[in-house]
Amino acid sequence: MDFQVVVLAGGFSKSLVPLVSKEVPKALLPVANRPVLSYVLDLLEQKSLKDLIVVVEGETAALSVSAWISSTYIDRLHVEVAAVPEDVGTAGAIRAIHHRLTAKDILVVSGDLVCDVPPGAVAAAHRRHDAVVTALLCSAPVSGPSDSGSSGAKDKAKKPGRYNIIALDPTKQFLLHIAAGAEVEKDIRVQKSILRAVSQMEIRSDLMDAHVYAFKRSILQDVLNQKETYQSLRRDVLPYLVRSQLRSELLSNGVQSEENGNGKDAMQNVKILPSQLLANASTPSFHELYPLGPDGSASMTRKTHKCCVYIANKSKYCARLNSIQAFSDINRDVVGDANHLSGYSFSVHNNVIHPSAVLGSKTTVGPQCVLGDGSQMGDKCSVKKSVIGRHCRIGSNVKVVSSVIMDHVTIGDGCSIQGSVICSNVQLQDRVILKDCQVGAGFVVTAGSEYKAESLAKKEKL
């Protein structure tokens, strides 16, 4: 279908310290015991998109990601892993691989996306309107699932910045304004010209930018070449395209002027052209109406381009793993409400216990839990709404609630872990009590210690 897919897998995201480390880049963080990148790749593979470019920040991260991809998807997908320098931003990443992009349109997907929205829908909306950019928007979780447990209410306050202010036209197909929540101060500035053209604007804050964009390749490359300071697709390129949609300088040269501007060229000629016939027949969006002026006099022809959105159905799950809170939320949802994403078949008790896992006597594993292969649990343990990785050794009388425990973790007797994330190779000695903590890889928590809402990690030797 003449689409190329670029997966931006990121590198060692600072916002996820201490979860990420040299060994585990962001893309390989486990969600329900599978790297988060696998959710995107599986989604694409399911939609028979088999040729992918995965862009990873940093050489070491790229190595580990490509090693993982080649071992997992060896004959299922054709993946190119490209390493770009760190801190170039998403726009920089695209700039760095621009020579590999050849197709007419490019689908840029964030590697930390966990969703079941078909990417084809975005691409189709993009093609249908001949848009320059099409963004996937999903409804942001309004107040979180009610069963979010103890980790819920308090942390909600921490992340107001995740929401965007998004303005749409009445048909909900075109993007008129976008601003990330963090940039929104007291008021938002909406361009008068756009408002005049559309005459009606819907401003919403309940939508989330899922970071799945379809770009017209030539346009994207033009923008990236012209605006060298642009760092991020989401924060710089997309708002720029949206801002300039009614006075586009992009289409003045190149092939696109033919495609997008044909309606307007035809207006100038008195001759009957098929394109005019087509333009007259199709329902005009405001883009076509605007150049004609408010009173219908075609005083001047203006170049316009379209920025479209595809709004995912409310029933679809969509989340980005871009914060620690999101990490535990996604882990909870993937084994809970959105468990069709995880790819596991859940047992009658609504949990997954690998056959090779060993449970002691009187140990209960509640619903919405995943227990990885080779893990051992002692007696009288209780696990609720948690994910436990592979080859963990858990002693007796351990309580694990709403937590994520990665691989090769050793937990001593009598520990209580609540709402926490424990990375690989961590050792918790006996009677440790953790509440809402993050424990970095390889950390050793001494016996009897008690932490609350802290981030524990080895000192980085950078």
Added chain:
Amino acid sequence: MDPRRVPRTVSDPKVRQVGFFAPPDRSQSGPPAPISSSPPVSEISPSGNSLSPVMIPPPRNLSSDMSRHFPPAPISPLRRGRGAADSSIPVGSYNPSEFISPTATADFSEDALSPGWSRKGNSAKFASSLPTGGIGMVKQNKVPASGLTMVSTVRMPKAIKEKERVSMEEVQMEQQPGDSKPLKEKTTKAERRALQEAQRAAKAAAKPEGSKAQAAASGVNAVNASPGKVPKATPSKKDSSSVVASEKRGGDRQPDKDRKKDVPHPRMQFDDENRVEKAKKRSVVRQTEARSRVELFRHLPQYEHGTRLPDLESRFFQLDPIHPAVYKVGVRYLSGDISGGNSRCIAMLQAFQESIRDYSTPPEKSLIRDLTTKINGYVSFLIECRPLSISMGNAIRFLKTRINKLVLNLSESEAKSSILLDIDRFINEKIILADKVIVKHAVTKIRDGDVLLTYGSSSVVEMILLHAHELGKQFRVVIVDSRPKLEGQMLLRRLVRQGISCTYTHINAVSYVMLEVTRVLLGASSVLSNGTVYSRVGTASVAMVAHQFHVPVLICCEAYKFHERVQLDSICSNELGDPDAIARVSGRTEINYLEGWTNSENLQLLNLIYDVTPSDYVSMIITDYGMIPPTSVPVIVREYQREHLWI
């Protein structure tokens, strides 16, 4: 599939043979003559091939008939093939698949009706569509020989129904190859053994999976056909299938996926459940039939609105055989972004051009055949998005003729450029130039002081009005519009922009507004050979009112939209729009009396797209061949057709 196969389980093969030719009075009409199947086919083919001027809709009671003849089950594969060939007889001449090359048709199942198919008159060809079905069965059952018995039953209801239309003598002839004696003796020991083993295996398979209708059916079938019980029927049935098998080796085999590219019959009767089932299986766009449909219009496709677009969108990347340009056009049809006969036709042709530009002939295939198959696939995709307009049907027919008429020794690039040129020429001559000529003619009919009334938004009428305005004629325009599309508003906008003085009203007020009107200018989707004008719904009322007020009605229509079909009402061929569109009132959300109407059993909404204006109401038809009375349409159709084929 399942409901079809289940009744068969109770029937004894011997009984089946009788019951299959069901009405006993008819089956005794003549002694079976030992003739092979091909002669009747060739006899039929001319009638199927020639473009019959009169379209007779198939009898409505077919489905009930069918259910009556349903239980008697399997037919020999040859019979099934015959069904495919015969079904082209009642088809109207409006059939985009008419110029399909033999390769394309070889894999056609009975819905895709092609005269090319019957012209072949070759039973091997008919049989060649079987292997796909047969092989599929074999795979499911994992029993090769039981597949043979299954094959004969795969599509029997259709064949049974088709039989109704064929004269009984032919049926009797048909029957011959199935159970004539010489064939019976062909059974070899190995074959018998294979069959027996297959039956055993099928029986074993049937036991554990009783719930699975597939397995169950094959199992029972095997029981029925077991030699002890019915010694005679088994070998004969098997013979026929073995004959088919040998014939299929000779015929060219089609890959299974090509079956998907079959063009569904453009005028398929959607009240026939079996056909709908079948079409659904084949379709690219997943469709949900709307539940409450108006009784009289059940034969027209109507889908649950709003389900098709998201589905099509979500499978964007899985539709590999569909070229992106074609896909885009299809989605825009589906979402209603493009409407209007001319623009839909141009958009489609341009998409085809683009796809042909990107086309390269696969090795060991000929461009003519492969490209035709490709185009067929695109066309069926477009039909699923929205039923073709007559203008599009004619354009497709033109394109296929051009492809088929290509000189064989052309290189690929030459052939492609010649087709591209042909399409360009079609657009330019048949649409653009035709419009110019129509404008030139029509402008002479506009005098100073005229009040012109138009309905909806027709591209030609718009050009006429604009051109007359440019010429400095003093006239006024009344634009009559109707819900739910309100297309007239766009026309109004463009006319007002040019400084033409306009009146805008809705169709409710047409009788009042008609008093001052001096001419009515209307566009048309098609003009049929009895002078009937097929156009946007509401045109007929406007024309009728104008007729009553003795206002001349001028229909402006390009000749490429003419069609030799005859239609007397708007029922037998029409298109249904989204019923929600008329249930809603745009801009007034508080008017929601019909909210949730789909849940109501005894409420059906009818949103017709087209209607038919009888020729009595039409004073004149303005085409690119001049201004003609409606009675002269057949002449144009005849002349145009000839020219069109022999360019």
